[in-house]
Amino acid sequence: xxxxxxxxxxxxxxxxxxxxxxxxxxxxxxxxxxxxxxxxxxxxxxxxxxxxxxxxxxxxxxxxxxxxxxxxxxxxxxxxxxxxxxxxxxxxxxxxxxxxxxxxxxxxxxxxxxxxxxxxxxxxxxxxxxxxxxxxxxxxxxxxxxxxxxxxxxxxxxxxxxxxxxxxxxxxxxxxxxxxxxxxxxxxxxxxxxxxxxxxxxxxxxxxxxxxxxxxxxxxxxxxxxxxxxxxxxxxxxxxxxxxxxxxxxxxxxxxxxxxxxxxxxxxxxxxxxxxxxxxxxxxxxxxxxxxxxxxxxxxxxxxxxxxxxxxxxxxxxxxxxxxxxxxxxxxxxxxxxxxxxxxxxxxxxx
Numbered sequence: 001x002x003x004x005x006x007x008x009x010x011x012x013x014x015x016x017x018x019x020x021x022x023x024x025x026x027x028x029x030x031x032x033x034x035x036x037x038x039x040x041x042x043x044x045x046x047x048x049x050x051x052x053x054x055x056x057x058x059x060x061x062x063x064x065x066x067x068x069x070x071x072x073x074x075x076x077x078x079x080x081x082x083x084x085x086x087x088x089x090x091x092x093x094x095x096x097x098x099x100x101x102x103x104x105x106x107x108x109x110x111x112x113x114x115x116x117x118x119x120x121x122x123x124x125x126x127x128x129x130x131x132x133x134x135x136x137x138x139x140x141x142x143x144x145x146x147x148x149x150x151x152x153x154x155x156x157x158x159x160x161x162x163x164x165x166x167x168x169x170x171x172x173x174x175x176x177x178x179x180x181x182x183x184x185x186x187x188x189x190x191x192x193x194x195x196x197x198x199x200x201x202x203x204x205x206x207x208x209x210x211x212x213x214x215x216x217x218x219x220x221x222x223x224x225x226x227x228x229x230x231x232x233x234x235x236x237x238x239x240x241x242x243x244x245x246x247x248x249x250x251x252x253x254x255x256x257x258x259x260x261x262x263x264x265x266x267x268x269x270x271x272x273x274x275x276x277x278x279x280x281x282x283x284x285x286x287x288x289x290x291x292x293x294x295x296x297x298x299x300x301x302x303x304x305x306x307x308x309x310x311x312x313x314x315x316x317x318x319x320x321x322x323x324x325x326x327x328x329x330x331x332x333x334x335x336x337x338x339x340x341x342x343x344x345x346x347x348x349x350x351x
């Protein structure tokens with residue numbers, strides 16, 4: 001039997017998910033929720049969705065429609081509240097990042113998930129891109145030896161009108177909307193937890209954002225691996241580069257392909273990509289979404305802990321919070337300062 005999904009948020013990114021759920025054989029959409037009547041009308045006009053149940057309130061939808069899970073793609077500041085509502089209705093949840101605007105808010109969501117025994121899957125799709133799975137495979141296989149440093153540069157031609165209307169006025173749009181993805185990606189690629197961040201955020205002169213649409217950071221992970229990170233939403237084109245160095249060679253990716261260069265060699269050579277579920281080899285916005293749905297399916301039907309569970313993603317949100325504190329206070333911040341032992345105990349997680 002297909003898992004019955006309530007879509008929460010059907011504009012923007014939510015519109016993409018209508019398509020991905022419709023394509024997946026193990027899911028079926030049973031209801032659509034959005035505070036915008038225009039978004040609901042546009043969803044009705046999407047092929048295959050016109051006979052669905054449409055609501056402006058999640059509680060109303062959950063009370064009137066039999067469902068197994070909620071897929072939350074609403075504005076980010078609503079994620080925690082709506083995830084909490086879905087859990088209270090007995091639903092599993094797949095929620096876009098960040099699933100909490102603050103670490104404390106996210107911890108409360110995880111606590112509730114434990115109480116009602118329902119899974120929360122965070123839609124951190126970057127780590128499921130084929131190039132990222134390939135990079136992790138090469139690192140695990142020892143192709144670069146002992147990790148030393150990494151340099152990541154993310155440039156985006158992403159003016160505020162291309163985002164949800166709330167993003168323009170955010171105080172820290174780059175950290176909250178973009179860096180959260182990269183921080184989760186780093187945790188996955190290096191398979192270790194962060195220890196410290198030294199960061200600054202700023203708004204480039206040509207920006208039409210009101211808050212900080214760019215950021216730089218120096219990140220230290222367990223084992224001594226260090227990352228130089230720089231990103232902006234105010235560039236002239238989209239470009240991504242991640243260079244990973246070890247004592248046996250280097251890896252490089254543009255998030256579509258991966259290359260390796262052995263120590264002492266002059267040139268990088270392309271690497272054969274690892275196999276991923278069909279659909280995840282696609283570029284954004286589809287890449288990684290099949291795996292996320294698979295993880296939600298397995299969590300609901302088999303009780304399998306999802307790779308991007310709410311518990312695991314607390315460490316990603318803690319990185320964002322440490323970066324924000326560092327930028328505000330002008331100093332290096334340790335993860336233990338923000339994700340304290342007390343908060344970890346509340347969430348039932350360990351390092």
